[in-house]
Amino acid sequence: MTDRGTRVAVAHYCEGAGHASRMLAVTRALETAGYETVLAGGGPGRTFVERNGYREYEPTPVDLIDGYQRGNPVTALAGAAPALTGRVRDYAGWLRRERPAFLVADDISAAVAATLTRTPYYYLTHDPAGFYTTTAERVGARVRNRFAVATAELFALPKVWTGAPTIPGAEVVPPIAPAGGALDASVDVLVVPSAFTVSEDRLRTALERRGRSVTLVGGDDWTVAPSLQPYIERATVVVCSGYSTVMEAAVAGTPCIVLPHTSEQRGVVRALADDVGFYAAASVDDVVSLLDRVEAPTPRPNGVDRFVELVVEHAGR
Incomplete structure (x- = not known):
């Protein structure tokens, strides 16, 4: 049986495959650092996760895009409350079964579940309140971010841009991307x-x-x-x-x-x-x-290694 101290959990949000993509990059970096990983998240990212040779636990899905992000956040949040509650409950059960040394997540439901189960966690998100124009969305972002800043071992904010907007209390890291590789095809x-x-x-x-x-x-x-x-x-x-x-x-x-x-x-x-x-x-x-x-941007460093370096450094204290 694997030593609990070397097993870590990784959870991604379920709307869009991009969350799975970035957390898979983090997963590989954690494995390179010597950890065994277990994954969770579900949604459109599941196919992508499986294509990379992993299997993951799927908690209750949540869909806020149609309402919350299209201008009716109060109604959308009320409608999604049962799914959000179920997702937190499912994550909590998963964490109790897996008993990881810590969790790495970009999903606020996983962060809440980690807090409830007293699982140390590291949070990675790019959701400053300054992105939003409505009061309800700004308040929602502030609540999410302040909760994570207060309860996470480390809150990392991957930024392409410089300056504002930002998240007070978050550690800024370079943008997160998977490793590149050879491609035998031309792409315009x-x-x-x-x-x-x-x-x-x-x-x-x-x-x-x-x-x-x-x-x-x-x-x-x-x-x-x-x-x-x-x-x-x-x-x-x-x-x-x-x-x-x-x-x-x-x-x-x-x-x-x-x-x-x-x-x-x-x-x-x-x-x-x-x-x-x-x-x-x-x-x-x-x-x-x-x-x-269009002009090409100056290539940014990949923040995956920096983020995992911070996690490993903190976890080893």
Whole structure:
């Protein structure tokens, strides 16, 4: 039986595969540091987790995007309360069964469960209240962040941008991305959909009419890959909406056009407004008009090793 001191738990949020992608990068770094890992999270990231050779526990799923992030946060939160309660309960049961030395998570439900089960945990998120424009969303972000700052062993904030917005009490680390790798393919425009506000088919058609070659992640001709990072490294430009892909493009030094869908994503593009290499678009026409005007960003260091270094250092005290 594995020594409890070497077994750690990793939990990712369940909305979008990007959370699974970043926490898989953390998982691999923890394993390199000598830990055995157990994973949990579920949602769209499950397929990606399995493609990387892992199995994970799936707690009750939660979906806040349609309500909370589209302008009706109070109603959405009330409607999601049973699922949130169930997710915390499921995580707590999982932690009691696994009895890890500590938890690493980007899911606030896992953070609450860790606190309830007295499991030390390390938190990784990019959710400052300054991203949001409504009072309810700002209050929600402050409550989440203050809870984690007060109860986590370490709260890490992976930032592509500099300066505000930030999270008081959080340790800033470079953006998180999986390891890169060789790719035997050419990539021009890489489209990474995440509930785009525009039609993916219309976007692809418009780009191809401009003579551009399009690789659509999740399209009919797409095979699930263990990591998008090799594709992002090879791409001429990335079109996305999620912050995980933005971080991966920042590490790769690849220009990135962002089509924000949620209020959080709109906050990201505001934070990146003065950073070369990152561009905001609201329509297919915006994307097309930007294609020939993008500049590559200065590649950022990958923050995975720094984050895990901080976790290992703290856990060894």
